Amino acid sequence: MRDIERYLNIRSAYGGSLSPSGTLAFLMDTTGVPQVWTLSEPEAWPEQRTFYDEAVSFVSCSPTREEAVFGMDEGGDERMQLYLLDLDPDPTADPIAGLTLPFDISESDARAKHRGGTSGRSEPRPSDARAKHRWGGWSHDGERFAFASNRRDEAAFDVYVQGRDERGDEAELVHEGDGWLTVEGFSPDDSALIVTEAYSSFDQDVYALDLPSGDLTHLTPHEGTVRFLSATWAPDGRGIYVVTDRDSDLLYLARVGLDGALEPVVEDDEWNVDGVALDHDTGRAIYSRNVDGYTELTVGDLDGATFRGGRTLDLPPGVAGGVSFDEGARSFSLTVTGSVENANVHVVDVTSGERERWTRASTAGVPRESFVEPELVRYESFDGLEIPAFFSVPWAANERDGAVGDGVPVVVDIHGGPESQRRPSFYALKQYFLRRGYAVFEPNVRGSTGYGTAYAHLDDVERRMDSVADVRAGVEWLSRQPVVDPDRIVAFGGSYGGFMVLAALTxxxxxxxxxxxxxxxxxxxxxxxxxxxxxxELREAEYGSLEDDREFLESISPVNTVDAIRAPLFVLHGANDPRVPVGEAEQVAEAAREQGVPVETLIFEDEGHGVAKLENRIEAYSRIVAFLDEHV
Known part of the structure; x- marks a missing residue:
């Protein structure tokens, strides 16, 4: 049997961005962490452009030059810095020439810390490495870019604009914020920015920031919670397209005028319209629908409040996104993945709809035909609510008639968020579990996105534990399946899904x-x-506040009922985690041990909210698999 290291070496290529010459820049994790690579034609040999020990989080090509900005943090601390990368360097130049990193590190220190740097000049943009920097896009002339950062106040994000030839400390502060601000892009004439402010995952506002005057115009005043997502300027600069659920349970595509008037453009009576991409020069547009977790993409043209000439693309079953148009919007790049397809970047011809895969991320010698496609099932929870889930069964179990007591073990894998959704994308660890004879069950319990606003709010604050009861109902459904051994069921999850694991165990x-x-x-x-x-503040909007709901929050915290746990427990965490601090792992592991529960812990000093580095993933999941093999 192929070992877990082989599966964890299955690669992903994603996040494509097309340069003016048609070069595709993208991220690929061939070295063990995502780095920037480029291709000049389909399925050519890719060229690696960055060589860091840390993961690169995105790459965005300039609209006018052969250069790109990429982002990178340190050790998973999420304090991302921005760097300018030359995509067309002098081939005789020293590959590290001009490389200096934040913290005023010398060039020689930077080599030692990051094992090289880049192929082509890479310069840091914002220079305050203690702060987070969140990319906001290039100006259309390629002379400037925008970003949001909490440099001034760690608890709030401001808006900055910076020239491409300026250093990070030369960025201009163009608006001071007092909350979670995001920059969504320059207007077609580069005179204004879209700025959004999030109060929770289900409540946002959209503003137009005039750069010459600094005036901020509120475009979406509303009462209650309303989502305004995927904001992008209209080609004429006189409006903004958004995906919203205003006065609706489902998300739809709408146009918001600069006077605040909202006009629906594309509505659906069954599924969310969950994103839009638009080319400002041509009006060419693509919107996506989330159909039971699967992506459906439609290509056409936006003209005012009308979407014209819509044509649905032929895509493999799975998830697709990350659209980047080429010059003239004749084609666009797109990341495509599925349960049996590792992520790769495709380029689609707009006129014909023909799709060509440009990257060929390796499956590390694991045959694609060995991967298992899940079945989409639904089960009834305690109150009659229907819960969707993906259920994958090992090939060997599919080929025999199972019986209760003679079935396979099951990993119940609960997604994080909770404002998220388990969708049919490629997951190497899942395929390894299936290869080892475990079935995998992935429920989208109440509180998940993708099924309407009402469904997503069913776990808010005092109803938090109803979502845990959905997991119980899922296990009861599993126990009735002949292929399943009900005595060998595992609770597995990360982030909020980790809470769900602990809550389910207690x-x-x-x-x-x-x-x-x-x-x-x-x-x-x-x-x-x-x-x-x-x-x-965003998390309190979902879970409840320390000021008003402390007693309730204490009552649902698994560490306070850990004496109920009977099952062996594995706890994995990153020491640099800024979202869920490592103290959460330490306290529950200690409390469970004191109750006599078999506990295994693994904490990585160079990781944050998850495990990014290949060597750490191999160690982590090898130990988890050994733990499950021993106890399950």
Whole structure:
């Protein structure tokens, strides 16, 4: 049997961006962490452009020059810095020439710390490495870019504009914020920016920031919680397109005028319209629908409040996104992935709709035909609510008639968020579990996105534990499946999913053979007290506030009922985690041990909210698999 290291070496290529010459810049994790690579034609040999030990988080090509900005943090601390990368360097130049990093590190120190740097000159843009920098896009003339940063106040984001030839400390502060601001892009004439402000995952506002005057115009005044997402300027600069659920349970595409008037453009009576991409020069547009987790893309043209000539693309079943138009919007790049397809970047011809895969990320010798496609199922929860889930069964189990008591073990993998959705994208660890004979069950419990606003709010604050009851109902459904051994069911999840694991183990201890908590919340009070100050208010909007709901938060915190746990527990965390601080792992592991629960812990000093580095992933998941093999 192929070992787990082989599966964890299955690569992903994604996040494509097209340069003016048609060069595709993208991220690929061939070295063990995502780095910037480029291609000049489909399936050519790619050229690696960055050579860091840390993961690169995005790359965005200039609209006018052969250069790009990429982002990178240190050790998973999420304090991303921005760097300018020359995509067309002098081939005789020293590949490290001109490289200086934040912190005023000398060039020689930077080599030692990051093992090289870039192929082509790479210069840091914002220079305050203690702060987060969130990319806001290039101006259309390629002379400037915008970003949001909490340089001035860690708990709030301001808006900055910077010239491409300026250093980070020369960026111009163009607007001071007092909350979670995001820059969504320059207007077609580069005179204004879209700025959004988030109060929670389900409540945002959209503003137009006039750069010459500094005036900020509020475009979306509203009462209650309303989502305004995927904001982009209209080609004429006199309006903004958004995806919103204003006066609707489902998201739809709308146009908001600079006077605040909102006009629906594309509505759907069954599924969310969850994103839009637009080329300002041509009006060419693409919107996506989330159809039971699967992506459907439609290409056409936006003209005022009308979407013209819509044509749905032929895509493999799965998830697709990350659109980047080429010059003239004749084609666009797109990341495509599916349950049995590792992520790759495709380029689509707008006129014909023909799609060509440009990258060929390796499957590390694991045959694609060995991967398992899930079945989309639904089960009834305690109150009659229908819960969707993806259920994957090992090939060998599919080929025989199972019987209760003679079935396979199951990993119940619960997504994080909770404002998220398990969708049919490629997950190497899942395929490895299936290869080892475990089935995998992935429920989208109440509180998940993708099924309407009402469904997403069903777990808010005092209804938090109803979502845990959905997990119990899922296990009861599994126990009725002949292929499943009900005595060998594992609770597995990360981040908020880690909380769900701990809550399931304490609320329903007799259901579980083992639990795996990855960067999970054990105590909502200490989590909210210690999470990054810039995100505390957004999290309180979902979970409840320390001021008003402390007693309730204590009552649902698994660390306070850990004496109920019966199943062995594996706890994994990153020491640099700014979202769920490592103290959450430490306190629940200690408390469980004191109750005599078999506990295994693994904390990485160079990781944050998850495990990014290949060598750490190999160690982490090798130990998790050994733990499950021993106890399950």
């Amino acid at each position: 609320e329903y201890p007799d259901l579980w053979a083992a639990g795996v908590d990855i960067v999970g919340i054990a105590n909502f009070v200490t989590f909210l007290e210690n999470t990054g100050s810039w995100r505390r």
